[in-house]
Amino acid sequence: MLLNILKNSLLYSIGSLSTKPFFHRKISSFIDHHSVKFHLIPRFERRPSVPFQILLYHRILPEDDPFAIGVVTVENFREQTKNLISYFRIVSLDDIINELEIGKLQPNTICITFDDGYYDNYQYAFPILKEFRIPATIFLTTDLIGSQKMLWHDKVLQIIKNTEVDNFRFKINGRNSFNLTSINKKKEVANELLEWMKKLLPEEREQKIQELKKTCQIDNNETKRLMLNWNEVKEMHSAGISFGAHTKNHPILSLLSWDQIEEEIESSKYAIEKNLGDKVQTFAYPNGKQNDFDERCKKIVKQAGYRCAVTSYGGVNNAEDDLYELSRFSPWDVNPKCFLGRILLERMQT
Numbered sequence: 036m037l038l039n040i041l042k043n044s045l046l047y048s049i050g051s052l053s054t055k056p057f058f059h060r061k062i063s064s065f066i067d068h069h070s071v072k073f074h075l076i077p078r079f080e081r082r083p084s085v086p087f088q089i090l091l092y093h094r095i096l097p098e099d100d101p102f103a104i105g106v107v108t109v110e111n112f113r114e115q116t117k118n119l120i121s122y123f124r125i126v127s128l129d130d131i132i133n134e135l136e137i138g139k140l141q142p143n144t145i146c147i148t149f150d151d152g153y154y155d156n157y158q159y160a161f162p163i164l165k166e167f168r169i170p171a172t173i174f175l176t177t178d179l180i181g182s183q184k185m186l187w188h189d190k191v192l193q194i195i196k197n198t199e200v201d202n203f204r205f206k207i208n209g210r211n212s213f214n215l216t217s218i219n220k221k222k223e224v225a226n227e228l229l230e231w232m233k234k235l236l237p238e239e240r241e242q243k244i245q246e247l248k249k250t251c252q253i254d255n256n257e258t259k260r261l262m263l264n265w266n267e268v269k270e271m272h273s274a275g276i277s278f279g280a281h282t283k284n285h286p287i288l289s290l291l292s293w294d295q296i297e298e299e300i301e302s303s304k305y306a307i308e309k310n311l312g313d314k315v316q317t318f319a320y321p322n323g324k325q326n327d328f329d330e331r332c333k334k335i336v337k338q339a340g341y342r343c344a345v346t347s348y349g350g351v352n353n354a355e356d357d358l359y360e361l362s363r364f365s366p367w368d369v370n371p372k373c374f375l376g377r378i379l380l381e382r383m384q385t
Contacts, residue, residue: 086351086382087131087144091363094153095160101222102196104151104188105365109159114371116167119145122375127170127277128317132342135354145378147171148345148363150281150319152180154260157267165274173263173271174281174319174345177306181264186285187237188229189261190244195225198251205250207231233322237286265310272311279317280304280341287322288332296332301339316342323347323363333359351382 093105095112107115119125123145126134134140147164149156152175164171176186185193201216208231213224228247232240272278280303282288288296300318307315318336320328323346336344336359343358350362364381368374 085140085142085144086353087140087146088351088378088382089128089131089345089361089363090145090147091345091347091365092147092149092160093151095155097159101218102192102225104192107366109163111369111371111374112160113163115366115374116163116169118371118375119147120167120169125169128172128279128343128345129277130170132316132358135358138354140354148279148319149173150347151176151186151285152263152268152281154263154267157263157271161271161274161276164276170275170277172277172279172317173268174279174317175263175268175303175307176281176283176285176321177303178283179262179285180268180306182262183260185261187232187240187244188285191228191232191247192225194244194248194251194253195221195228198253200252203250205247233287233327234290236290237284268307269311272313277317278307278311278315279319280307280315281319282321285321287327288320289327289329293331293335296335297339300332300335304339304341314340316340318344320344320346349381 091105092107092112094100094103094107095109096103096106097109099106099108122143124141124143126144126146128146128148131140131144131146134144147169149160149171152173156173160171163169178184179186195215198215201214203213203215204211205213205228207228215221215224232243235243268278280300282299283303283306284299286295286299288299291299304315304318318339318341320332325346325348328346333344341359343361345361345363347363347365349364352361356362364378366374366378368377
């Protein structure tokens with residue numbers, strides 16, 4: 036059954052590239068030819084080191100929102116979790132680290148993580164996780180928990196989403212004029228603004244966001260609460276959800292001074308431990324790409340007492356990998372079979 040899922044997911048993925056029957060036969064022939072490897076699914080090919088994957092989610096919403104980060108719909112999240120429990124052993128990130136330390140990580144292990152600490156994790160993801168008795172780890176941006184404040188990237192997205200101007204002037208990357216006459220154009224502009232603002236220091240970024248708000252004629256950028264509060268965090272923690280730190284304010288750490296990095300990494304850990312009365316052992320680098328953190332950050336994470344840190348670049352992890360630079364996989368496929376097939380393919384390529 037799983038072999039067929041893998042075939043179908045590949046054919047689904049390349050369907051838009053070619054509709055020629057011989058091309059589809061080539062894909063099926065390739066999988067059949069390598070059946071010695073593929074027939075091991077779901078046990079997977081034995082290796083000296085057992086691979087494991089960490090899934091990265093952000094937001095779970097009833098329907099897609101082009102102005103929200105990394106949305107997976109409730110329907111798709113439910114289907115993904117049903118597939119995962121059928122073929123994988125799902126554990127918390129803390130459990131993976133425990134097993135790695137004693138050299139007893141079990142096969143087919145995978146874990147689920149969420150970044151930032153959005154309220155919809157409680158509202159929509161938590162009931163599904165409880166229903167299927169699935170553990171997960173949520174990384175909190177602690178200064179926003181229990182507040183009406185928004186992450187900086189959500190501020191930008193909300194400005195572009197809510198503006199009624201069709202064009203505006205704002206100088207970035209050699210450009211100074213932007214067209215907002217359709218949803219797609221708004222999405223393109225929002226993404227360009229986000230990528231540009233990631234490279235700014237926090238103070239400069241906030242100044243530019245205020246300029247953008249004024250330019251787009253947004254008088255009031257208030258929105259409904261986006262982030263968790265501590266009561267919700269405590270409830271999820273009591274039900275078996277783990278929590279890790281994601282800094283206080285979600286800055287790009289590599290842009291900061293040593294003292295600023297320490298403050299962001301250590302204070303977020305302290306805030307969670309104070310509210311939950313439990314040790315925080317896992318950390319997620321904001322944005323998490325290779326240029327978003329450096330050796331200073333890793334050193335401070337270790338000194339602060341974290342046992343591991345996760346990134347946001349994809350890949351399969353092994354016991355030999357750096358525990359302070361673990362890869363994560365973003366499962367944002369709309370088609371559940373394609374989602375599962377992509378996870379399996381990634382494993383078999385290691």
